[in-house]
Amino acid sequence: MPAILQLGDSGAAVTQLQNALKERGFSPGAIDGKFGQGTIAAVMAFQQSENLLADGKAGPRTLAELGLVTDDTLPDATDAFTVQVVSRMFPQTPLGNIKANLPVVLQALVDHKLQDKRMVLTALATIRAETASFRPISEGVSRFNTSPNGHDFDLYDRRADLGNQGPPDGARYCGRGFVQLTGRTNYATYGPQLDPAQDLVRQPELANDPSIAANLLALFIGDRELAIKDALLHGDFQAARRLVNGGTNGLYDFTNAYQTGDQLVPD
CATH class of the missing domain: 1.10.101.10 (PGBD-like superfamily/PGBD)
Known part of the structure; x- marks a missing residue:
C-alpha cells in the first residue's frame, strides 16, 4: 500500500x-x-x-x-530542512544560531510525531515570528505587557486567561522559548509533559533551555495540530497564527517563512 x-x-x-x-x-x-x-x-x-x-x-x-495499514506515521520531511534551506526562511538570522538550534528543534518534532512537512513548516515559521534570532529568548517589555509607569509585565500580573494570580506572576511567567510560552497555566500544563518532566512553575527560566524550548514548541503546536493544518489547507495563515500566538503579531514573518520553506521543500 x-x-x-x-x-x-x-x-x-x-x-x-x-x-x-x-x-x-x-x-x-x-x-x-x-x-x-x-x-x-x-x-x-x-x-x-x-x-x-x-x-x-x-x-x-x-x-x-480504515484498517488498511498498521503504521500511521506521517512521512518524515525533516531531512529536507537543511541549514541552507532554513537560512533562506530566516534571511536576517545569524547562521551560527541556525546551526546550533535547528537539529534540536527537528529532533523534538520527530519525537512528538510532528515530522511531516506542514508541521515542520509551522514550527519553523513560529520561531521566525516569535524569535527571529532562532534561539530561545525571554519576551521583551512592551506597551502590550507593561502599563505606563508600571513595573515590567504588570499588565500580565492578573490575567486570568493566563492563570496568573497577581504580582510577580506577570514577569515570572512572561513569554519564553521558541514559542514564547506565556502564563502560569501554560507553564503548569506543559512542564509535566516534558521528558523528563520539569517543574516550570518553580523554575520558569528552564523554558529557555534549547532542548526544553524545542520540546515545548512541539507540545504546544501538537495540541493544535488538526486546527493548524485545517487553517493551512485553506490558506488561512491568519487563523493558523492565531492558534499559536492568540493574535496576529508576527503574521508577516510567519507567512513569509512558511511560504519560502514550502517553495524550497518539495512535497
Whole structure:
C-alpha cells in the first residue's frame, strides 16, 4: 500500500481503499480502482467523521483508521530542512544560531510525531515570528505587557486567561522559548509533559533551555495540530497564527517563512 493515495491514482490499492470506505458506510460510487471525485468525497466524509484532516487524500492516518495499514506515521520531511534551506526562511538570522538550534528543534518534532512537512513548516515559521534570532529568548517589555509607569509585565500580573494570580506572576511567567510560552497555566500544563518532566512553575527560566524550548514548541503546536493544518489547507495563515500566538503579531514573518520553506521543500 502506498504511503498516500490521492486524486489521479489508480490500481489495486485504490480498489482496496474504495472497498474499505464502502464497508464503513462511505460509498465512493463505482468500485473501479480509480481515485476520482467520488472517492475524494467519500474520503473527506470519512475523515470528518473520524476527526482527521479532511483534505481528501488517503494518507497514513486515514489508511490506518480504515484498517488498511498498521503504521500511521506521517512521512518524515525533516531531512529536507537543511541549514541552507532554513537560512533562506530566516534571511536576517545569524547562521551560527541556525546551526546550533535547528537539529534540536527537528529532533523534538520527530519525537512528538510532528515530522511531516506542514508541521515542520509551522514550527519553523513560529520561531521566525516569535524569535527571529532562532534561539530561545525571554519576551521583551512592551506597551502590550507593561502599563505606563508600571513595573515590567504588570499588565500580565492578573490575567486570568493566563492563570496568573497577581504580582510577580506577570514577569515570572512572561513569554519564553521558541514559542514564547506565556502564563502560569501554560507553564503548569506543559512542564509535566516534558521528558523528563520539569517543574516550570518553580523554575520558569528552564523554558529557555534549547532542548526544553524545542520540546515545548512541539507540545504546544501538537495540541493544535488538526486546527493548524485545517487553517493551512485553506490558506488561512491568519487563523493558523492565531492558534499559536492568540493574535496576529508576527503574521508577516510567519507567512513569509512558511511560504519560502514550502517553495524550497518539495512535497
